[in-house]
Structure formats: C-alpha cells, structure tokens
Amino acid sequence: MMDRRNLLRTGAIGAAAALFAPRIAFAAAPTDKRFVFIIQRGAADGLGIVVPVGDPAFAGQRGVLADIAEGGLKLDSTFTLHPMLAETGKLYGAKQALFAHAVASPYRERSHFDGQNVLESGGKGPYALKDGWLNRMLALLPEADARALAIAAAIPLALRGTREVASYAPSNLPDASDDLLQRVSMLYQGDAQLHGLWEQALATRTLTGDLAADNGRNAAATGALAARLMAPANGARIAMIETGGWDTHSGQKARLGAQLRGLDAMIGAIRTGLGAEWANTMVLVATEFGRTVAVNGTNGTDHGTASAAMLLGGGVKGGRVIADWPGLAQASLYEGRDLRPTGDLDGFIAGAVAAHFGLEPARVLPTLFPQSTAAQPVEGLA
Structure with missing residues (x-):
C-alpha cells in the first residue's frame, strides 16, 4: 500500500x-x-x-x-x-x-x-x-542544457539566482478594452511578422493564475504553451x-x-504537447x-x-x-x-x-x- x-x-x-x-x-x-x-x-x-x-x-x-x-x-x-x-x-x-x-x-x-x-x-x-532551488539545479546540468523558463508574470523565487532564466507571460498592465485590441490587430494586419506576434500575445494574455478560470481551458492552454516551449531540441529544459x-x-x-x-x-496538455518527449x-x-x-x-x-x-x-x-x-x-x-x-x-x-x-x-x-x-x-x- x-x-x-x-x-x-x-x-x-x-x-x-x-x-x-x-x-x-x-x-x-x-x-x-x-x-x-x-x-x-x-x-x-x-x-x-x-x-x-x-x-x-x-x-x-x-x-x-x-x-x-x-x-x-x-x-x-x-x-x-x-x-x-x-x-x-x-x-x-x-x-x-x-x-x-x-x-x-x-x-x-x-x-x-x-x-x-x-x-x-x-x-x-x-x-x-x-536564490531558489530550481535555479541552483541548473548548475547540475550541462551548460548547453541549462535552459530554464518561467511561465509567470515575473521570475518566481525558485528560479532566481546566478543562472539566467527567461519568462513568458501576459503583461501586468491593466486590461485594454476590446475596441483598442481590435484596432491594434487591424494596424498589424498588413505586417506578417508583427501580426503573428500580436495574435500569439492575444492568445496567451489570460494564461497562468487561477486554474478554475474558463472551466480549465486557460489552464490547458498554459500547459500546451509550456509543452510547445519545451518540446524542441533547443527548447527549455526546466520550466x-x-x-x-x-x-x-x-x-x-x-x-x-x-x-x-x-x-x-494542464497536466494532460503538457503530456499531449510533449508527445514522445513525455518519456524524458x-x-x-x-x-x-x-x-x-x-x-x-x-x-x-x-x-x-x-x-x-x-x-x-x-x-x-x-x-x-x-x-x-x-x-x-x-x-x-x-x-x-x-x-x-x-x-x-x-x-x-x-x-x-x-x-x-x-x-x-x-x-x-x-x-x-x-x-x-x-x-x-x-x-x-x-
């Protein structure tokens, strides 16, 4: 037992x-x-x-x-x-x-x-x-694989320390109106690079935080994002x-x-998004x-x-x-x-x-x- x-x-x-x-x-x-x-x-x-x-x-x-x-x-x-x-x-x-x-x-x-x-x-x-134990853990990994990422509004304490880490999260600024967001989308419509970045930002602006939001769909999106950033060979190893x-x-x-x-x-989305890398x-x-x-x-x-x-x-x-x-x-x-x-x-x-x-x-x-x-x-x- x-x-x-x-x-x-x-x-x-x-x-x-x-x-x-x-x-x-x-x-x-x-x-x-x-x-x-x-x-x-x-x-x-x-x-x-x-x-x-x-x-x-x-x-x-x-x-x-x-x-x-x-x-x-x-x-x-x-x-x-x-x-x-x-x-x-x-x-x-x-x-x-x-x-x-x-x-x-x-x-x-x-x-x-x-x-x-x-x-x-x-x-x-x-x-x-x-500093944090997760940042100290990076010292145990090969330099090339010591790539860490926080999916949070700021770098959490666990990831703070001498090793450099990245963060990926929506801004803490007050929510913009739907009208403003639509006008910015139209402004970027003709620029292939900026339009793609803007659409990705809109898709992730509600990620992290309360897991209960939107019946768990935001949580699943956060898990899918983590998997997408970790799955590639050159992606993050620690998140x-x-x-x-x-x-x-x-x-x-x-x-x-x-x-x-x-x-x-969230866990299911990480598992699905990582595919074969779930084994690792x-x-x-x-x-x-x-x-x-x-x-x-x-x-x-x-x-x-x-x-x-x-x-x-x-x-x-x-x-x-x-x-x-x-x-x-x-x-x-x-x-x-x-x-x-x-x-x-x-x-x-x-x-x-x-x-x-x-x-x-x-x-x-x-x-x-x-x-x-x-x-x-x-x-x-x-």
Missing part, C-alpha cells in the same frame, strides 16, 4: 553518504531530460486531493467534505484520488504518476508568504536564502508554472473541484503547506501543515502512494489540528531530481537545499 521506508531515512545517514560519496561530475553529457515544477500557491488541501478515505477517523473529521472522493480512482486501501483528476488517474494507472503524502517543507507556521519563500528558496526558514486559487477557506468542495479540473487539464519529462506539483483536518464554519479549511505532492512523467516509477501515514485521530494531529508531517518535501524533491537526471543523490541534496539537516533524498522515484 504505502512505501514507508524511504521517508524514514535519517539525516545522519544522508550526511555520512555525502561525506564518502565518490567525486563524480554532474551530468557531464548532454541530456534530453525535461523538468517542470507546478507550484500551487495558497496551500492546497492534500487531504482533498489524495483522499485518505480508508483512515477510520477521516469521515468524522471531515464532515461535509467526507464525500469529496466519490467517483474517484481508488489508489490503494487507504487513498482515493479526487474525481476531477481523471487524466492524472490514467497516468497513475500507467505507472507514470505517484503521490507523496503527509509531506512538508521545514516551515511550521501558517503564513503564505513565508511558506512559499521556504518552498521556493529551499531554505531552513523564511528569507534565509536569496516553472505558477498556479493560484488554492486558498479554500470557504465553499471548498466546489472550489477545490474546479481547481483540480484545471490542474488535470518529470512534472513536480507541490504547495507551501496543507490545510486543517477539520472543516471550518464556512465549509472550508484553514491554513495547516502537511499536504500531498505529485510526481508525474514517462520515467516516473509510479502507480503508488508514498507515505508514513500518521493517521487522522485527534491525538495524532499536529498541534491538535493539522495533518502531521512525517515526510520531508526537500528530500522528496532532491530524490526526484537525482533519479531523473541520473545524479548522485548525496550531492544533489546539499546543492538544492544547502541548509537541510534532516532530509535524506527519497530513493527509487524514477
């Missing part, structure tokens, strides 16, 4: 491995591997995504949200996938998707800004590091996609379902922290601690849920309210990157997460 062993490794083992690891070069040869990080800003409710319906305390703790997994794919005897993740479920069935549950970064408070800073910087605490709308303080059932429908469409691709989906186990007075949940992360791709050793499950009985909760973190998100990410790119795990961990003292890379993810 659950692979507990990898999430119970100690920091001492990791430190010893790093000390005695052979001195090897990182990814000396060119690689066709691609890596996508989809961040869920707002604290996604892992208990509503990979739903522990088999936990004896689940129904009583979740109340009106207890039926959220009805119609979803049964992953094992404990977990069921949210029914809106249909395409993701197909990847799970093809052993190209796995889920890590009860995982968290080192952050243990409940501020979105601080939590996202820790998740993206890879630091031990908020604002401890100025980060920002998503928002995960802060479900009220009316969670409908809001989370709409979010997951968009996320599922890994997609990580993670959030800054989870949400409370109990439902609040407005049928939502509040800021919590542990959550779930996803790993998808043609080379992922999927078809499983990795968790040292702590249980949802009241006495088992973190601070009496949250899913207790038993897995280290930093170790999960480091293990995924190492396996995907064929790198030494004991050296990947201190590069991506230089302040980590407790994490050991999770093994066997790809």
